[in-house]
Amino acid sequence: MTMVLTILINGLVFGSVYALLSMGLSTQYGVARILNIAHGEFIVLASFITWELVTDLGVHPLTAIAAAGAILFVIGFALHRTLFKRVRDISPNAAAFEGDAILVAFGVYFILQNLMRIKWGSQTTGYSFMAYPVSIGGAQFQARSLFVFAFAAVICVLYNLFLSHTRTGKSIRAAAQDPVAARMLGVKINRVMAICFGIGGFLAACAGVLISMNQTFSSVTGLNYTVIAVIVVVLGGLGSIRGSILSGFILGIVGTAVNSYDPSIMLVVFYLIILVLLIVRPKGLLGR
């Protein structure tokens, strides 16, 4: 029983982080049709900003969401308004744009990673936060992991409420479903796309802040997060926020169960799930 409880709770913790990792990527792809390979670098950048604030100023890491979120929203917004919009304007069609955008995102990835390496070096970095155990049903968990789960779940819920209940959220959904029709109904597509890219940056910042509370990180770990996010997004259905959340939790629980048996085969199992899904349901769990 303790074993099951451990797998379930740790699975929820991992799942919430996976969901958060992928929501930003999913938003960016769903509307702007840009698979942002640099997403993981955004996450690591937020982790470093948090680390600086916590270790230098002694602030609570959650407050870093304001700083990191604002910075990454602006970076994301500006990247779309400058780089990606330009690429979109000169691309002959949507398919060509998607290909070009991935290459541009790779460029952003290399630049960001090396800037972070120059600034913070390559060593593993971290800070101590809520470093004490909590006992639930006879099993022990890290207090900070439970905190991360709770906060990640709150962000997932709030983001869904934002998408379904606000004017901007509805514009984003409309642009994702049918950009031409949305434009005809008065949605400023270019602005919405830039906002989506900014929101992707903001969600990456949330993920980075929470990850920094619970894990160590370095300037070279960003691609690992991108890989996980891509797996989650593909499993959930490209562009589907709810699909990303669902697949994040599925992978979290499956991954934790596999981990308790043999941690070394976890990614193999993830790829196996993707392989089966692409055969059985090519558009992902909630993709259209």
Add this chain to the structure above:
Amino acid sequence: MLKRTLSLVLAALFIAAALAGCNKPSSNDPNSTPGGTDATPPDPGKQSIVIGGVRSQSGPLAIFDQTAFGPLYRMWADEVNADGGIYVEEYGKKLPVELKIYDDKSDVQTMTQLYEQLCLEEQVDILLPPVSTAALFAAAPIAQKYGYLLLSAEGGATSLKEQIEVCPNFFSVLSFSDTQVPDLVTLCEEQGITSAYIVYIEDLHGTEYFTATENAFAAAGIEIKAGKPIPLDTTTTDFNAIINDARASGAQLFATYVYPDQAIPLAATAIALEYNPDIYLMGSGGSFDFIKGALAGGSGVSPDDMVEGMMAWGAWNGRSAPEAQAFLDKFDAYFGPDGQNILNNPDAGDKEVYHDWWGHICYQTVFEIIQEAIEKTGTLDNQKLVDYIANNHFQTSLGDTWFENNMLAAECYYGSVGQWQNGEFEVVDVGSRRTADPIVPKPAWAKP
């Protein structure tokens, strides 16, 4: 659309990998002349000794070039050049050293391509070793093929002995499982340790250390409760499960034969879950000063207190020998007053250099040996350097230093197991190398 997108991702990844193999060296001297296997008479116009290396300056292994062997080759080059260079008799003058370093992005395949380029096209004079045991394993045959001398740095493994049989130009410098595990066993026997739980990385380094420990512990009657393999990329690894499993096993010794990227989160999880075995042995990374800040940052606990009692492979310190203290003084003079000041300087970026109480002194001997061999043989002919190194003793920062069958003799090392005590990394091997008595069981993890 999905298929197209995934195809594009794959294509982009392929392009990125190709780009990674097209790095330019960090320096390029048009005056540099072929060295190594060149049998032609020495070029009187030679201006420098070109030292070529393929190092992991980005990617997951970049930490080693930043803090392990990397600082040493930069320090050595500056030191040599400040002195006017190395006197090479066949040129009748001192030649400054010129570093030509490529980045393999922590990829062994890229490393081999760039190594071939250094040997075949650029014909550098001396080769520096790549990062990691697996990379050394791949680099040794290339160096042999082109007649280059190759002394190792980060990495060491029993399987490299097999390489030496076919690659006699390769010399292993860093201590590894063969030399360290027996000392760990002796320490465990002294301290009454009868059970262990081991986490190891699934690569040559981790599996060799685990296998060596498995065999040695079995012979010593120490039970291994579990050996848990983990992948190199631990983004998805649940360390909670591992630590809880280790606690449930009741093992007295918990060892992590992994790299810093895995060792630090494992230790952080052990701290958060208050898992405190009698001996906590951190593998690679535990001997670096930066481990203190990585575990203590933001906790309110002093970095020294956070790692108190934690053991790691190593080991040496200034009290190991006068030669060790002299090296330490030189290192601190070059990089800064001491590790603590460096730890408190997060803005130092790439300039951040921490003490490594396992490898640094071994890496320093690489340069001391190469330099002495060049000066004594009076040539850059690599085969003559190989012969000289294989058959002579050297006076280095390790004291009397020599190779036995191309492996640095076990007697040369200052220690195998270290323990953090009051901020110092003490050698706790049983016997005369010990600089402090071991603290077993280790104290509970410090709390704010």
